[in-house]
Every structure is written in structure tokens, then in C-alpha cells.
Amino acid sequence: MNMLVPAAVSDIAYRLTTFAIKKYQQLPDAEAALETLNRLLLRAQTIIEEAEGKCIANEGMLHQLRMLTEGMYRGHYLLDRYKYPALQEDRKDEELACDIIDQTWQSLKSSMSCWARGSKIIITSRSDKIENLGTTAAIRLDLLHPEAYWYLFKMLAFGSRNPDEHPKLASVAMEIATEYSGSFLAAYTIGGLLRDNFNAQFWCSTLKYLRAYIRNQLLVLGDHPNNLLLKGQWVHCLRFAEASDPLWMSDYYETDSCPDQAPNISDIMLGSATPRGRFEALGWKSRMAPYYSYMICCSTEAPGHAVGRKKRSYDRFLGEMTLLH
Numbered sequence: 001m002n003m004l005v006p007a008a009v010s011d012i013a014y015r016l017t018t019f020a021i022k023k024y025q026q027l028p029d030a031e032a033a034l035e036t037l038n039r040l041l042l043r044a045q046t047i048i049e050e051a052e053g054k055c056i057a058n059e060g061m062l063h064q065l066r067m068l069t070e071g072m073y074r075g076h077y078l079l080d081r082y083k084y085p086a087l088q089e090d091r092k093d094e095e096l097a098c099d100i101i102d103q104t105w106q107s108l109k110s111s112m113s114c115w116a117r118g119s120k121i122i123i124t125s126r127s128d129k130i131e132n133l134g135t136t137a138a139i140r141l142d143l144l145h146p147e148a149y150w151y152l153f154k155m156l157a158f159g160s161r162n163p164d165e166h167p168k169l170a171s172v173a174m175e176i177a178t179e180y181s182g183s184f185l186a187a188y189t190i191g192g193l194l195r196d197n198f199n200a201q202f203w204c205s206t207l208k209y210l211r212a213y214i215r216n217q218l219l220v221l222g223d224h225p226n227n228l229l230l231k232g233q234w235v236h237c238l239r240f241a242e243a244s245d246p247l248w249m250s251d252y253y254e255t256d257s258c259p260d261q262a263p264n265i266s267d268i269m270l271g272s273a274t275p276r277g278r279f280e281a282l283g284w285k286s287r288m289a290p291y292y293s294y295m296i297c298c299s300t301e302a303p304g305h306a307v308g309r310k311k312r313s314y315d316r317f318l319g320e321m322t323l324l325h
Helices: 004-026 030-052 059-083 102-114 128-132 146-158 167-179 184-196 200-221 225-230 265-270 307-324
Strands: 248-255 278-285 293-299
Touching: 030 059, 059 146, 059 167, 146 167, 146 184, 167 184, 167 200, 184 200, 184 265, 184 278, 184 293, 200 225, 225 248, 265 278, 265 293
Parallel strands: none
Antiparallel strands: 248 293, 278 293
């Protein structure tokens, strides 16, 4: 009987959270609805923390807990969007390169006539446009949604501090999380940098650097740095200090041991560590058992065969960064 009570409370709290979100969207008295939502979120968070401290094996109760957690993420995201409005900056409309152009796709389809019968092409992309390319329905992967990512990023950036006491910084943090939504590497590295340099000047500069950095990668390499890393490609590493040598990084991997001499990627980005050649840097270390370390492959030597193109893209990127100083 004792086990049924938390499940019932979780279900009720989730329904109330959903109700409050709908109320906010429908009623003109948004302040009252948001106050109700805030109380429900505190209640939901208490229930989740108590449930996580128990060994729950019942699938039904675990399902209710997941529903409640998702509702809590949605509620916090909505609440924070209202409390911390986006920064009002002049942002030009940018036309980004698409993943694959129609002419290339048509050429690829024509070449399929020479393939063995039954051959198939599988295309992966974050763009919805690929739905028009295939002959079967697209399969959507269940990635970390923006609400949950913002909740994680906010915890990493603010730590024990209360975001409500720093509304401007919270607005900046939401903008940064939007630019890098879905990247665990960025959440831990950038979030850690923000937490260790807790001032408006550094946070605003970080947002400007990130936007220039992502814009450069999109224009030069045609894709977001997150996607390039997931594909195992090398990308420029964002650096906040001027450096004579370019720095590239590839995907990260998980290990149960970290070399004592491995530099921290945050120190490299800030310029306090300047290793050369090919090396591995510590991205972050988990605070939960078994305390895995996440290592990033780095190099000050242009990898691959496209040295000229990458050198030119780095020079262009360095020029933009110099203008921001």
C-alpha cells in the first residue's frame, strides 16, 4: 500500500503540471498561472527526489516517474522562458547550407540503377527536409529534448546559485543552451566555464564567441559543430584567448581512467594551457559512480588531407575572434 501512494501522487502532480501549462497558454492572467506552476514544480521535484532515493522495481511506477520528470522539465522550461526573456540583439537572417542538395540526391538515385537489387540507402540528418528524399517514412530518434537539455545546462552553469537572483545571466545561459542544444560536451565544458567565471562580462562574451564560432563552422564546413563531431570529423576548438597555433578536436570517448598529465579542455580554451602536437584533453569527469572520464582527441596539426582549406577557415575564424576582443 505504501508503494501505491507515491505512484498516485506522481500521477496527480504530473496532471496538475500539464494543466498549469495549458492554463498559462490560455488565460490572460499569466502571473497567477505561473505562480501555480512554480508551486507544482517544487512539489514534483520533491516527489522525484524522494522516489530516486528508493529502489523502485515496479514498471508502472517507473513509467509514472518518467512522465513526472518530463512534465517537470517542460514546466521549468516554460517558467524560465517567461522569467528570462531572450536578449534583444540585432540578429541578421542567415541562410544556412543544407545537408544535401537536390541535384546531388538525384545523381545518387540515378547511380542506384547499377546496384544489386534490394540495395538501400540510409540517410541520417537533423534536418526535416530529408523526409522528402526517401520512399519510406522517416524514423525519428528520441534525443534529449530542449526542455531537459536546458534543465541540465542550467544546473551545470549555476551550480548551487539561484538563477532567479541573476535574471540577466539566466537569459544569456538560455541563449547559449539554444545555440548548442543537445551537446553533452558543450553542456559540461561551456557550463563549467560559466560556473567558474560567474560574471556578466564573461557570459556575454561567451555568447558572442559561440555565435561567431558556430556561424564560421556552418559557412566553411556546411554543418553545425555538434553534427561534425558526431560524424567523427575534426572541427576547430573554440578558444577565448589568442593563440598562434590552430587547435582541432574530434569526438570524445568514455574511459574509467584519466592520465594525470592530461590537460583540461577548459584550460586550453581559456589559454592557461597550451599543449602542442596530438594529445588527449579531459572534457569532464562524471560526479556519479563509477566516475568515468570523458577524453577529447585534440591536435594543433591540421588533420586529414584538406590542410589548405582548414588553414584558410581557421585564419578566417581567427580574424572574426580578433574583432570581438
